[in-house]
Amino acid sequence: MQDAAVPVRAERLRKSFARHGEGSLAAVDDVDIVVAPGEFLTLLGPSGCGKTTTLRMIAGFEEPDHGRVLIGDEDVTELPIYRRNIGFVFQSYALFPHLRVFDNIAYSLRVKRLARAEVGRRVDDALQMVGLGGYGSRYPNQLSGGEQQRVAVARAVVMQPRVLLFDEPLSNLDAKLRVQMRLELRRLQQELRTTTIYVTHDQEEAMAISDRIVVMERGRVVQAGTAEEIYYDPSCDFVARFIGRINAIAGVVADASADAVEVEALGVRLRARADRSRPIGTPVTVLARPESVVIAGASGSGIRGVIKERIFLGEKIEYLVDAGGLTVQAAVYKPMGMKPFDVGEPVTLDFDDKQLRVVDAAVAAE
Ligand SMILES: Nc1ncnc2c1ncn2[C@@H]1O[C@H](COP(=O)(O)OP(=O)(O)OP(=O)(O)O)[C@@H](O)[C@H]1O
Ligand SMILES: [Mg+2]
Structure with a gap:
């Protein structure tokens, strides 16, 4: 069913934004990221360090000034978002409020004109996967924050994307639910084995959920490694203070x-x-x-x-x-x-x- 997991590479990605009267600011500055097939990689860093901008360039929401993005062996830098076969989960969930849970998840399958029976089967599978079997006929406003987040995840995985991207998906949840949901996301990703890039500024979350962590500071990568490597061998003072x-x-x-x-x-x-x-x-x-x-x-x-x-x-x-x-x-x-x-x-x-x-x-x- 699912294609074999693919590697993702971002090579020398750069993006500047114009600032009022101050020239331009390099939000992302020569960022290299290599994600192994099936790996769960987290971009970690303080607010404003360029995590979202990096993720948006990988997804295709943002065009890089320089550099390229490869998924598998394919250079996708010029491809529009919908041709990249990526599942994206935002902090804000971005559910359609007027559509039932089932239709929210089915939406992109229908855009692709999949057969009705196939849509039904895949949506049901996705709902089961996130623990929401039986919730299909509710509206988003009849769900808790955690449940809405699960619908957003189901909507991303139902397309069986080659890559999953998450941008601070748990930050609107309370502390306890966040801990529970990060375990669920980790379990789901291990089941699917889909190559995943996850963004957070929460170092504990990054350590708990990831195979590997890329630490960013002011638009640059300052260290990449497992949680243990980064904790015990920080590359600089900044990383040491940021992690633990x-x-x-x-x-x-x-x-x-x-x-x-x-x-x-x-x-x-x-x-x-x-x-x-x-x-x-x-x-x-x-x-x-x-x-x-x-x-x-x-x-x-x-x-x-x-x-x-x-x-x-x-x-x-x-x-x-x-x-x-x-x-x-x-x-x-x-x-x-x-x-x-x-x-x-x-x-x-x-x-x-x-x-x-x-x-x-x-x-x-x-
Ligand atoms: N569309 C934009 N126009 C102008 N500046 C932008 C734009 N998007 C991002 N920036 C700037 O680029 C820098 C990096 O922003 P980015 O959103 O990537 O940071 P982040 O690491 O995701 O931060 P946070 O943890 O707060 O979400 C910031 O200084 C931000 O103000
Ligand atoms: Mg961000």
């Missing part, structure tokens, strides 16, 4: 060997993995996730600090520790049975070397 929480510690390269580097920071030498080698004396930033910080009593051998804040969160305690003027975030997991440190208590801090990462010195501090 992180301590950014200023330091200077003191010794550099092949795979690890020693950095003078906070009055001690930290050993860390580096994204590339740098000469001795180079100013750098050491990135440390809160869970890589080890807190011990004042008699320990690490960096001296004082507990500024303690936040109990059940499965972990978060501490803010003042270490010579720098506030270090530390997370202690499974705190049950351990005596917590008190606010004002002097402590010592150590880092788990394996989890430290060195990148270029931050351009602008927080």
Whole structure:
């Protein structure tokens, strides 16, 4: 039934928009994206970084100034939207309010003049797939937000498109439903094995749903990789701060060997993995996730600090520790049975070397 999954490639995509009196702004600037057949790839980044514009160029809603889009082996850059065989789900659902659920989903099949029985069968299949069997005769305004979102998904998959594109499809739903729906979308995509590009600015959603994530900043791709790769090996300070929480510690390269580097920071030498080698004396930033910080009593051998804040969160305690003027975030997991440190208590801090990462010195501090 479904064709074999196809790869999607965006090559050096660029798009500028004219701005009032300020020349033009490159909303998307030389973006390369490669999506493997059947892969679930997410474009992640802050508001305005060019995610929607990129997706719209892949779909064909927007014409690139430069670059091309390939689906399978075919260059589709010049093809109109309806010839690209893409399913698109918007944030706003964009359902036809005057059409019943069944007719909303059947709409594009009828445009294609499919036989009546075939339309009925495919719409029913799509409704089943999104868990809305029996909802066909309702109108959109008789559905909850989550149900409307499912109709929008059913309408996209019913065409059996070669590619599925989602632009923040869950952002109008409440937090709990969003978590449930992202699991459903993931399951559906794994069932269909349709190559998928998904846009969100929610890093947790991206990590939960994707095979791979492309992080964008100001119209450019700053990193592409699995959630683990991006979390543990952020390519720069921006990515590190955007994905999860992180301590950014200023330091200077003191010794550099092949795979690890020693950095003078906070009055001690930290050993860390580096994204590339740098000469001795180079100013750098050491990135440390809160869970890589080890807190011990004042008699320990690490960096001296004082507990500024303690936040109990059940499965972990978060501490803010003042270490010579720098506030270090530390997370202690499974705190049950351990005596917590008190606010004002002097402590010592150590880092788990394996989890430290060195990148270029931050351009602008927080
Ligand atoms: N039609 C347009 N005309 C002018 N500027 C535009 C247009 N569409 C987008 N832009 C600008 O291009 C940049 C990227 O916009 P885009 O919508 O792609 O961002 P986004 O990453 O999807 O953001 P968000 O998370 O807020 O949806 C923004 O600065 C935006 O103002
Ligand atoms: Mg957008």
